Amino acid sequence: MTTETEATYDVIVIGAGPVGENVADRTTAAGLSTVVVESELVGGECSYWACEPSKALLRPVLMRADALHVPGLGPALKSPLDTETVLAHRDRMSADWTDDGQVEWLKSAGIDLLRGHGRLVGEREVSVETPDGRTVRLRARHAVAVCTGSRAALPDLPGIGTVRPWTSREATSAQRPPGRLVIVGAGVVGVEMATAWQGLGSRVTLLARDGGLLPRMEPFAGELVAERLKEAGADVRFNTSVVAAERLPDGEVRVALADGGELTADELLFATGRAPRSEDIGLDAVGLTPGDWLTTDDTLTVTDAPGNWLYAVGDVNRRALYTHQGKYQARIAGSVIGARARGETLDTGRWAPHSAAADGVAVPGVVFTDPEIATVGLTEAGAEREGRAVEVVDYDIGQLAGAHQYRSGYKGRARLVIDRNRRTVVGATFAGPGVAELLYSATVAITGEVPVERLWHAVPAFPTISEVWLRLLETRRDR
Incomplete structure (x- = not known):
């Protein structure tokens, strides 16, 4: 016989990945009682099947590729990688697909966890089917945040x-x-x-x-x-x-x-x-379409759900499918929920605390390949599609002394996309070994709308790959 119980919280979060955890952390810190509903592992896709395990597999491969091009190291690396050890490292980085540590963190933060499959059944109401056959009816005083993420999309092939x-x-x-x-x-x-x-x-x-x-x-x-x-x-x-x-x-x-x-x-x-994990979370019960991406405004409020109670945070809103962007959105959403609960007026101006402005302006991403690819903001083609008058500056990273120190035969390229009218960087791409750590400086330049002339006064250390910033500015000056 199914047993149904009820509980009321200020905030209900559906999904305990990094995004859901951060929403819950912010709302709890704001003094709001919060429960997180999770049907799989606390920690989500990133911790067990995406960011953490993939980088654990890639790091030894990329380190070996770099070391093979460092004078004196090549002969010592003729043997292939120890695959068994690499996979064991991957398992450790994925916590052997157990979430004990993540569950303990929720407890330490004062966040309740309810395991089971959660579905919306009405405004501010979620029904959870637990693994032991119970049904728990949750009610939220203020907000429900959908943080269910995305899943791999398979093509429509026969069989x-x-x-x-x-x-x-x-x-x-x-x-x-x-x-x-x-x-x-x-x-x-x-x-x-x-x-x-x-x-x-x-x-x-x-x-x-x-x-x-x-x-x-x-x-x-x-x-x-x-x-x-x-x-x-x-x-x-x-x-x-x-x-x-x-x-x-x-x-x-x-x-x-x-x-x-x-x-x-x-x-x-x-x-x-990728496809949204929204096909079986009860969207139809609140007038939305199951299986759709959830559209939000910059406060992460779902625009097609009246009443400012439903939020979609992370991949499920399709704004920027990166863990770091989802966590950024979570911080915004948590502050919005807290402010609304206190009856405060939201500050949603450009770069304001209640506005996820960076999702459309300065989204950084790294592809952990050989060579690494680091990007933020617009590509040249993307800027032109927006109708911007742009100036594109390229530089061969392999000409830098820092690149030669990093590995022999270095191949790489950097590009800045500069808005001619505003005279600020609106896009940057770096391709080459070790370029991932250049990305934050580019993100700051774009987000801070730093005039190109002022970047001359940001002096890079020698001999590092970051000196590419100086060479890009010199290339632009010398045209």
């Missing part, structure tokens, strides 16, 4: 379910390298997993539907990654689409291509985009 393809989850949690791995998709997940598993001993074939990798970034970024993947032994194919796939009786996967070709592999990974 895709019987193929048992990998998604990002299987790719980051596999217990051994597949002998042959076909990856469909040329975005961030596709190129990172190609880099990781090729470096750990798999024979990788990467299929790009269009003519390049990382299509949403500056073209040179994808070109450099493709070059290095090929040098590492991966088979990179452009303008290639999959029309069918089947799992054979012996466990192999046969992949049919649009050009009539065929591939056989041990595993097939689809890295073809």
